[in-house]
Amino acid sequence: MVDDNEPPDSKLTRTKEKWAREGRFLTGKITRPEDQRLPPGQHLTKDWPVLDLGVVPPVSRERWRLDVYGAVDAPVFWTFAEFTAQKQARFTSDIHCVTTWSRYDNEWEGLATRELLAACQPREDARFVVLHSYDGYTTNLALEDFAAEDALLAHSWSGQPLSAEHGGPVRLVVPHLYFWKSAKWLQAIEFLTEDAAGFWEVRGYHNRGDPWAEQRYSGD
Ligand SMILES: Nc1nc2c(c(=O)[nH]1)N[C@H]1C(S)=C(S)[C@@H](COP(=O)(O)O)O[C@H]1N2
Ligand SMILES: [Mo]
Numbered sequence: 353m354v355d356d357n358e359p360p361d362s363k364l365t366r367t368k369e370k371w372a373r374e375g376r377f378l379t380g381k382i383t384r385p386e387d388q389r390l391p392p393g394q395h396l397t398k399d400w401p402v403l404d405l406g407v408v409p410p411v412s413r414e415r416w417r418l419d420v421y422g423a424v425d426a427p428v429f430w431t432f433a434e435f436t437a438q439k440q441a442r443f444t445s446d447i448h449c450v451t452t453w454s455r456y457d458n459e460w461e462g463l464a465t466r467e468l469l470a471a472c473q474p475r476e477d478a479r480f481v482v483l484h485s486y487d488g489y490t491t492n493l494a495l496e497d498f499a500a501e502d503a504l505l506a507h508s509w510s511g512q513p514l515s516a517e518h519g520g521p522v523r524l525v526v527p528h529l530y531f532w533k534s535a536k537w538l539q540a541i542e543f544l545t546e547d548a549a550g551f552w553e554v555r556g557y558h559n560r561g562d563p564w565a566e567q568r569y570s571g572d
Contacts, residue, residue, distance in 0.1 A: 389446065391563035394454040401453060402517045405551075409486035409537050413513075416521040418505075420468065422543035423478035428471055432521055436507065438463050438471070443502050445527035447534075448563040460525050462506035465498050468541070480544040483524055483535035491533050491550035493526065494560070495543075502527050505538060530561035530568070 390396065413432040420428035430438075441464040447455040474495065481498045483491050497503075503526045507514055514520035519536025526533050532552050553559050558567035566572060 388564075389456070390454055391448055392566050394448055394452055394563065397453040397455055400447075400455055400518070401449070401451075403449065403451065403531075404517075404536060405487055405489060407487050408516050411486050411521060411537060413521045418522065418538065419540040420472045420543075421540070423475045423545055424543050425473035425475060426471065428468070432507075435463065435505075435522065439467050441467070441504055443504055443525075443527075445502050445525065447527070447531050450530040450532055450557065450561065450563075450568050454563075458525075459510050460504055460506040461508040461511075462504045462522065462525075464501075465503040465505065465524075466501065468505065469499055472541075472543070474543050477545045478543040480547045482542045482544060482548055482550060483538060484540040484542065485535045486537040486539045489535060489537075489551050491535050492548055492553055492559070493529075493533055494547075497526060497529060497533075497560070500526060500528055528562070530558075530563055532557065533561055 416432045418428065418430045418435055440461060442459065442461050443464075444457055444459050447453075447458055479495050481493050481495060483493070503524070505522050506525045507520070507522050509515075509518065514523060519534075519538070522538045523536040524534050524538055547559070549559065553570075556570055558570055558572055561567050
């Protein structure tokens with residue numbers, strides 16, 4: 353007899369059960385009490401400043417590709433159409449930039465990083481990701497931080513396609529860390545068993561970048 357309550361014994365099911373046992377992916381916090389919403393040393397802004405290395409790479413939605421490789425069982429290579437054919441998520445979250453501005457209530461649409469993980473099947477020994485961008489920028493994250501429940505690969509903001517200056521066609525958004533971790537013009541996601549510091553992380557910025565702990569610089 354087949355038990356209807358029994359989930360299919362897929363590799364993904366087993367991996368998710370293992371994560372649950374280990375208490376992984378508990379880092380992401382979507383809601384905070386209002387009086388703790390603005391991290392220490394930050395001020396609110398209503399506009400949305402542009403910060404990057406100064407070059408907007410010319411990548412149209414037609415030419416954009418996403419490569420997901422490294423310590424995964426199912427590498428992903430998607431066109432923009434294939435990317436948006438995946439299950440879509442709408443998350444609202446706050447931005448906290450290490451240069452001390454914060455912006456509340458940004459409406460993002462795209463692919464939740466958890467859906468990406470379900471597609472690419474990280475290996476048991478995968479612990480870190482490095483984001484590679486079309487402008488040559490890189491940034492690194494612990495897998496737990498990448499997998500936060502409000503993290504996503506965003507193609508739209510406020511119901512409109514993400515503008516080129518803010519990282520369109522697709523950028524990462526990891527709301528619970530400083531915004532330099534949210535790679536614009538996302539090109540590839542590399543899964544690693546050992547950590548590998550990114551562009552700002554080798555230039556004196558904190559490896560993790562938790563705004564509530566004011567992890568701005570590597571000595572913090
Ligand atoms: N590809 C890429 N992503 C990037 C950067 C960059 O230079 N290149 N700068 C980071 C920094 S330092 C910040 S504060 C935010 C700024 O995003 P915004 O310009 O949309 O505000 O993008 C982050 N992501
Ligand atoms: Mo930044």
